[in-house]
Amino acid sequence: MSFEIALTGLNAASTELEVISNNIANNATTGFKRTRADFADVYASSSLGSANNAVGQGVRVGSLRQEFTQGDVRFTQNNLDLAVDGTGMFELNDNGNVVYTRAGAFNLDREGFIVNPQGHRLTGYSVDADNEIVPITGDLQVDFADIEPRESDDLEFVLNLDSRDEILPPFDPNVRSTYNYTTSTTVYDALGSAQIATLYLHKDTPTSWSSFLFVDGVEVTQPGGEEMTFDGSGKLTAVNGDPQGMFTTSLFNPASGATAMDMTVNLAEVTHFEALSGVNQIVQDGYASGRLEDFDIDASGVVFGRYSNGQAKTMGQITLTEFPNEEGLQQLGNSSWAETFTSGEPATGAPGSASLGLVQAGALENSNVDITQELVAMIGAQRSFQANAQVISTGDTLTQTVINIRR
Numbered sequence: 235m236s237f238e239i240a241l242t243g244l245n246a247a248s249t250e251l252e253v254i255s256n257n258i259a260n261n262a263t264t265g266f267k268r269t270r271a272d273f274a275d276v277y278a279s280s281s282l283g284s285a286n287n288a289v290g291q292g293v294r295v296g297s298l299r300q301e302f303t304q305g306d307v308r309f310t311q312n313n314l315d316l317a318v319d320g321t322g323m324f325e326l327n328d329n330g331n332v333v334y335t336r337a338g339a340f341n342l343d344r345e346g347f348i349v350n351p352q353g354h355r356l357t358g359y360s361v362d363a364d365n366e367i368v369p370i371t372g373d374l375q376v377d378f379a380d381i382e383p384r385e386s387d388d389l390e391f392v393l394n395l396d397s398r399d400e401i402l403p404p405f406d407p408n409v410r411s412t413y414n415y416t417t418s419t420t421v422y423d424a425l426g427s428a429q430i431a432t433l434y435l436h437k438d439t440p441t442s443w444s445s446f447l448f449v450d451g452v453e454v455t456q457p458g459g460e461e462m463t464f465d466g467s468g469k470l471t472a473v474n475g476d477p478q479g480m481f482t483t484s485l486f487n488p489a490s491g492a493t494a495m496d497m498t499v500n501l502a503e504v505t506h507f508e509a510l511s512g513v514n515q516i517v518q519d520g521y522a523s524g525r526l527e528d529f530d531i532d533a534s535g536v537v538f539g540r541y542s543n544g545q546a547k548t549m550g551q552i553t554l555t556e557f558p559n560e561e562g563l564q565q566l567g568n569s570s571w572a573e574t575f576t577s578g579e580p581a582t583g584a585p586g587s588a589s590l591g592l593v594q595a596g597a598l599e600n601s602n603v604d605i606t607q608e609l610v611a612m613i614g615a616q617r618s619f620q621a622n623a624q625v626i627s628t629g630d631t632l633t634q635t636v637i638n639i640r641r
Contacts, residue, residue, distance in 0.1 A: 236625060242292030243622030246273050249295050250615040257603045258612075265305070265337025265569040266601035268608075272296040302560045305336075305602040307594060313530055314340045314348065317599040320591020322554030325582065326354035326570070327373055334555055334580075336599055337569035346376040348537075352568055358535065359551040359584070367536070367551050371582070374537060374550045378526050381541045383426025385492075386520030390500040393417065393513045395435055395443060397468060397506050405436045405446060405459065412436065413446075415511040421449065421497065422520035427490035431497075431518075441465070441506070445473075447483060447499060454483035454496070464506035473501050521545055531595040535585040554590045555582045 253271045260266040274296035307317050316324070316338030323334040333354060340356055343349050348356040355373040362368050399414045406412045418432040434446040436459065444459030460481045463471050473479050479502030485494050503514075524543030531537055535552030557563065562576030573580055585593045 236628075239290070239292040240622045240625035242276065242294065243625070244619060246271075246293045246295060247615050247619035247622060251612065251619070253298065254608050254612045254615060258605065258608050261601050261603040261605055261608075263337075263569060263601050264339055264598050265335055266603065267300050267302050267305075267336070268601070268603045270299045270301060272299060300561050300563070300565070301602065303602045305600040307597045308600050309597045311596065312341075313595050314342070315596055315598050316340060316531065316552070317594040317597040318554060318585075318591050319594050322556050322585065322590040323571070325357045325371075325553060325555050325580075326350060327357050328352075328354045331572075333566060333570045333572055334563070335568075335570040338598060342376060346378055348374045348376070350568075352570075354570075356552065358537075358553045361548055361550055365548045367548060371553065374552065376526075376529060376537070377539065377547070377549055380526075381524045381543065381545055381547060383422060383424065383523045383543075384520050385424045385495055386421035386497055386518045388500065388517075388519050389419070389421065389431065389497050390503070390515075390517040391417070391433060391513070392503040392515040392517075394505045394507055394509055394511060395437075396511045397440075397464075397508045399437050399511070401437050401439065405434065405444065407434060407446065407448060407453075414443075417513050417516070419516045419518060421518050422522055423488035423490055423492035423495055425488075425490050425492040426522035427488060427492060428522060429488055429490075435511075443506075445501065449483075449486060450489050452486055454486050455481070456484070460499075460501075462501060462504065468506040468508075470502060470504050470506070478502065479504070531593060533585065533592040533594070535593045551584055552593055553582050554585050554593075555580045556590060557581075 250271045253269050257268045273293050276291040276294050278291055307319070318336055323336055324338060326333045326335060335350070337350065340348050340350055357371055358374045359367050360370050360372045395415060402414060403412050413434045413436045415435040416432060418430055420428050421431045422428060429450050432448045436444045436446070438444055441464050443462045445455065445462055446453060446459045447455045460474055462473050465471050470479050471477065473481050480498055480500045482498050483496045485496045487494050521543045524541030524545055526539050527542050529537060529539040529549065531552065537549040537551065539547045539549050557580055558578035559576060562574050562578065563571035564574050566572055583590055585591065
């Protein structure tokens with residue numbers, strides 16, 4: 235009997251050594267989670283009689299448990315290297331099969347999909363026509379198409395006009411002495427072509443001025459300009475009698491051949507103080523077309539593209555998934571897992587929501603294997619193996635003694 239018992243001990247120690255060696259072998263594997271061998275004793279059972287004084291039958295492997303503790307985060311220079319800080323796993327599309335991983339070494343394939351080294355596509359929330367994130371899961375793809383230009387619709391000037399300026403002769407854009415101040419900015423037509431918009435300011439009376447707006451040399455204000463009136467405290471009271479301080483340009487044809495356009499000009503923040511005339515801010519809402527230059531991923535998993543025209547666009551959001559029992563996941567290799575009945579139903583959401591962790595771009599999660607811990611465990615497994623082997627050797631000696639007695 236002692237041979238069989240010791241043999242179970244050898245098998246158990248051998249299994250533990252296999253588990254330890256696998257942990258050590260994967261100590262540098264990104265996203266790897268160490269396994270722990272748990273053992274259980276074995277006793278013969280019977281429906282009749284008492285087994286209170288029964289001798290055990292040895293040991294068996296009770297379970298091989300995965301430990302999903304957080305591994306150390308290692309920073310890289312690749313913004314598609316992703317690590318999960320906290321709970322959750324990346325969801326991947328493996329040709330229609332859903333797999334999960336903590337290994338975030340991603341890159342782009344030739345179609346712009348975010349994939350891992352095995353070609354599995356990273357999934358997440360998509361965006362609608364207005365680039366707003368919608369909770370519909372799909373494969374995440376970086377859009378390399380040029381961003382469309384936007385025609386300038388609104389133009390706002392924030393400036394001060396010196397109340398000490400003299401009243402000048404009638405305005406003539408070609409004669410500098412007929413206007414008190416001028417400034418310009420760039421606006422864009424429907425083709426994304428840049429147009430120079432120049433604003434001329436002419437003082438008419440001690441409390442009123444006229445503004446003239448030209449786009450590429452063509453006047454787009456009404457004849458005689460837009461009348462601006464100020465109160466005694468230097469604040470704008472109206473433009474052409476409108477207390478909102480705005481006017482709309484005439485419809486004009488851009489020099490580029492784009493469709494005719496007009497703009498709403500906001501002068502509500504123009505002041506009339508005793509200080510040198512100067513511009514504080516000019517704001518317009520148009521821009522030219524742009525090419526994708528770079529993209530980044532924030533802590534909430536949002537994929538954010540940056541374009542050559544200074545604009546940005548949301549392309550999607552990475553999701554994370556957690557399970558009631560992570561230890562019940564099925565190991566598939568390549569640091570990936572699959573859902574099982576034991577793992578429970580997956581819960582998917584945006585990073586940072588509920589109990590899900592955050593995403594760290596430009597970083598990878600190392601294996602959670604502690605080499606020192608594994609080496610200590612290996613010494614214990616080795617001693618267990620040697621001790622069980624010694625039991626077999628001792629049993630063999632006893633058997634030989636019995637055989638010798640019969641002789």
